[in-house]
Amino acid sequence: MADFDITSKERDGMGPHGTNVGLLRVLGPAHVWALGVGIVLVGEYMGWNFGVAKGGAYAALIACWFAGILYTCVAMIDSEVTSTVAAAGGQYTQAKHIIGPLMAFNVGLYLVFAYTMLEAGNAWTVGYLVQTVAGMAGHSGLSDKPFIVLSILFLAWLNYRGVLATLTFNLVITAVAFISIVILFAMTVGNHGEFSLQHADLMSGQAALPYGWLGVLAAMHFGLWYYLGIEGTTQAAEEVRSPARALPFGTLAGIMTLIIAATLTWWVCVGLMPWEYLGISGVPLFDAARMSGSQFLVVLLGIGTLFATLASANGCINDASRAWFAMGRDRYLPGWFGAVHPTYRTPYRSIIFLVPIACLFATQLPLDQLVTFSILSGLLEYTFMPLNMILFRRKWPLDTIKRGYEHPFHPLPALVLLALCAVTFFAVFLGYGTQLVAMIVFYIVVSLWFHFWRYRFVNRGAQFTMPWPRPKGY
Amino acid sequence: MAKYTAPIQSKASQFIDVIVILVLTIVTLYLPSWLKLAGSSVVHKTVDNPTWDSLGQNATMVAKWNQLGYADAASAADTITARFDYSFTAINLIAMIVVIVGYYVIILRYSETEYRDVIAEKFDGKEK
Numbered sequence: 001m002a003d004f005d006i007t008s009k010e011r012d013g014m015g016p017h018g019t020n021v022g023l024l025r026v027l028g029p030a031h032v033w034a035l036g037v038g039i040v041l042v043g044e045y046m047g048w049n050f051g052v053a054k055g056g057a058y059a060a061l062i063a064c065w066f067a068g069i070l071y072t073c074v075a076m077i078d079s080e081v082t083s084t085v086a087a088a089g090g091q092y093t094q095a096k097h098i099i100g101p102l103m104a105f106n107v108g109l110y111l112v113f114a115y116t117m118l119e120a121g122n123a124w125t126v127g128y129l130v131q132t133v134a135g136m137a138g139h140s141g142l143s144d145k146p147f148i149v150l151s152i153l154f155l156a157w158l159n160y161r162g163v164l165a166t167l168t169f170n171l172v173i174t175a176v177a178f179i180s181i182v183i184l185f186a187m188t189v190g191n192h193g194e195f196s197l198q199h200a201d202l203m204s205g206q207a208a209l210p211y212g213w214l215g216v217l218a219a220m221h222f223g224l225w226y227y228l229g230i231e232g233t234t235q236a237a238e239e240v241r242s243p244a245r246a247l248p249f250g251t252l253a254g255i256m257t258l259i260i261a262a263t264l265t266w267w268v269c270v271g272l273m274p275w276e277y278l279g280i281s282g283v284p285l286f287d288a289a290r291m292s293g294s295q296f297l298v299v300l301l302g303i304g305t306l307f308a309t310l311a312s313a314n315g316c317i318n319d320a321s322r323a324w325f326a327m328g329r330d331r332y333l334p335g336w337f338g339a340v341h342p343t344y345r346t347p348y349r350s351i352i353f354l355v356p357i358a359c360l361f362a363t364q365l366p367l368d369q370l371v372t373f374s375i376l377s378g379l380l381e382y383t384f385m386p387l388n389m390i391l392f393r394r395k396w397p398l399d400t401i402k403r404g405y406e407h408p409f410h411p412l413p414a415l416v417l418l419a420l421c422a423v424t425f426f427a428v429f430l431g432y433g434t435q436l437v438a439m440i441v442f443y444i445v446v447s448l449w450f451h452f453w454r455y456r457f458v459n460r461g462a463q464f465t466m467p468w469p470r471p472k473g474y
Numbered sequence: 475m476a477k478y479t480a481p482i483q484s485k486a487s488q489f490i491d492v493i494v495i496l497v498l499t500i501v502t503l504y505l506p507s508w509l510k511l512a513g514s515s516v517v518h519k520t521v522d523n524p525t526w527d528s529l530g531q532n533a534t535m536v537a538k539w540n541q542l543g544y545a546d547a548a549s550a551a552d553t554i555t556a557r558f559d560y561s562f563t564a565i566n567l568i569a570m571i572v573v574i575v576g577y578y579v580i581i582l583r584y585s586e587t588e589y590r591d592v593i594a595e596k597f598d599g600k601e602k
Contacts, residue, residue: 053556053558054558099582099585099589100584100585100586100587100588100589100592101585101588101589101592102581102584102585102588103581103582103585106581194537194541198534198538201532201533201534201535202534202535202538204532205530205532206530207530207535210557211557211558211560214560218558218560272538273538273542274531274535274538274539274554276550276553276554276556277538277539277542277550277553280553280556287542291538291541291542331480331483333491333495334483334488334489334491334492335483335488336485336488336492353492357496357499360500360504361503361504364504364507364508365504365507365508366513368513368514369507369512369513369514373503383578387578387582425570425574429562429566429567429570430558430560430562431514431515431516431558431559431560432512432513432514432515433515433562433566433570434506434511434512434513435506435507435512435513436570437512437569437570437573438502438503438506438507438512439502439503440573440574440577441502441573442498442499442502442503443577444573444576444577444580445498445502446495446498447577447580447581447584448580449494449498451584451588454491455588456480456481457480457481457483458480459478459479459480460477460478460591460592460594460595460596461477461478461592461594461595461596463592464592464593464596470593470597471593474589474590474593474594474597
C-alpha cells in the first residue's frame with residue numbers, strides 16, 4: 001500500500017501541481033452541509049416546477065424522491081474518490097487520474113456548462129421577478145432583458161475584482177432563503193378561507209396524473225433540479241479536517257435537508273395553484289406567496305427568490321470561471337485563459353469570456369431550456385461517476401492505496417446510479433429529445449477537436465500528480 | 475521514445491481556438507434552440523368557445539385561476555390545454571441510445587489511448 005495517507009495530520013493534501021503544500025484543513029461536516037445547501041437551494045425557487053408540467057403534481061414529488069436516491073449514490077461514490085483525490089479541481093482532477101485526458105476535458109466542460117447555464121437561468125429569474133413586481137406595481141410591459149444583462153455584468157464584475165461574497169455572507173443569504181420557505185409553509189397550513197391549501201380539489205380527477213405513469217418517468221428530467229450541484233460539496237475535500245467523516249456526513253445531511261425543503265415547497269405550491277399554471281411558472285414560490293393573501297409573504301418570498309438566485313449566480317460564475325481557468329492552465333484550452341489578474345488575483349480572462357455566453361443564452365432562450373442544458377451537463381457528469389468508480393477500484397484495489405472513506409456495497413451504488421441516469425436520459429428524451437441530441441453532438445464535436453488538435457499542446461506525464469503507485473493493468 | 479514536450483502555441487493559433495469554441499457553442503447549442511429546432515414538444519388542443527367546465531376545471535380550480543388574474547376560461551385555455559407530445563418511434567429511441575452510447579465509447583476509447591501515454595511517461599519516464 002502506498003504510504004500517502006489522505007487522513008494524515010502532518011500532510012494536508014496535495015497542491016494542484018503535485019507539491020506537498022495544500023490548503024488548510026479547517027472545515028467540518030457543518031461547513032460541507034452549508035456549502036451544498038447554499039449552492040442548490042435556488043432549485044426550490046425556480047425550475048423544479050417544470051416537472052409538474054411534464055407529469056403532474058404527484059409525478060414531480062415521486063421524481064423528487066427518486067432523484068434523492070440518485071444523489072445519494074452520487075454522494076457515496078464521490079465521497080470515496082474525492083477523499084482520496086483530495087486536490088483542487090474535483091471531478092475534473094479525478095477524471096485526469098482515473099480515466100484519461102479526454103474524459104477530464106469533457107468533465108471540465110460539464111462543470112462549465114452546468115454552472116454557466118444555471119447562472120443564465122438565475123439571471124433570467126431575476127429579470128422575470130423584476131418584470132412581475134413591476135407589473136404588480138402598475139408598470140406592465142417592462143422589458144426583463146436589461147435586468148438580466150445587468151445582473152450578470154454586476155456579478156461578473158464582483159468576481160473580476162475578487163470581491164466575492166464570503167462563505168459567511170452566502171450563508172446568511174441562504175439562511176434567509178431557507179427560512180422564507182419554512183415561514184411560507186408555517187403561515188399557509190391551516191384554514192385561511194379562500195387562501196387555504198386545497199390539495200384534494202386541485203389534484204382531483206385527471207389533475208392527479210395527467211400523463212399516467214409515463215409522466216412520472218418524464219418528470220424525472222426536472223427531478224434532478226432539486227439537488228443539482230450538491231456534488232460541489234466534494235470540491236472542498238482539500239480543506240476538510242476529516243474527509244472520511246465530514247464529506248459523506250455533510251453531503252448526505254445536505255441531501256436530506258433538500259428533500260425536506262423540496263417536499264415543503266411542493267406541498268405549498270400544489271395546494272395553492274392549478275398544476276397547469278404551476279408547471280409554467282417562472283417563480284413558483286413567489287407565486288405561491290401571492291396566492292397566500294399575505295403581503296408580508298409576498299415581500300419575504302420576493303426577497304428570498306432574489307437572494308437565492310443572486311447567491312447561486314455568484315457561485316456559478318466563480319465555479320465556472322475556475323473550471324475554465326484550470327483547463328487553460330493545463331493547456332486543455334488555450335493557455336491565454338490560464339492567466340491570473342496581477343492585482344486582483346482572479347482568473348479574469350475566464351470570467352470575461354463566459355459573460356457573453358451567459359448573456360446570450362439568458363436573454364434569448366426560455367427558462368425550461370436553460371434549466372435543461374444545465375441538467376444535461378449534470379447528467380453527463382453523473383453518468384461518468386459510476387464508470388469512474390468502477391475503474392478506480394479496478395486500477396487501485398482497496399489494498400493498494402488508503403482511502404479517506406470507503407463506500408459500502410460496491411458496485412451496487414454505481415450500478416443503481418447508472419440505471420437512474422439511463423432513466424433520466426429517457427425522461428429528457430420525452431419532450432426535449434432534440435435538445436438532448438444537440439447537447440451530445442456538441443460534446444462529440446468538441447471531443448474530436450480536443451483529441452485530434454488540442455491535445456498536442458498538453459504535456460503527458462505532468463498531468464498525473466497524485467503520489468499513487470502505478471495503476472493495475474498498465 | 476523521448477519524453478514528449480508540448481509545442482508552444484502561438485497567440486494567433488490560441489485566438490483561432492477561442493473562436494472555434496465560441497462558434498461550436500453557438501452553432502450546436504444556441505442556434506437549434508433559437509431556430510425552434512430544439513426545445514419542448516408542447517402541443518395545444520384547440521377548444522372552441524371554452525368554458526371552465528369544458529376545460530375540466532372544478533370550482534376550487536376556477537377560484538385559483540381567478541386569483542392568478544385569469545378572469546375567464548378563454549384567457550386560461552392556452553395554458554390549460556398545453557400538453558407534451560410524448561409520442562416517439564422505435565427509430566427515434568434507438569438513435570438516441572446510439573448517440574449517447576457512441577459518445578461515451580468515443581471518449582473512453584480515446585481517453586484510454588491518451589492515458590496509457592500519461593502512465594508510461596509518469597512511471598517509465600518515457601512514452602510507449
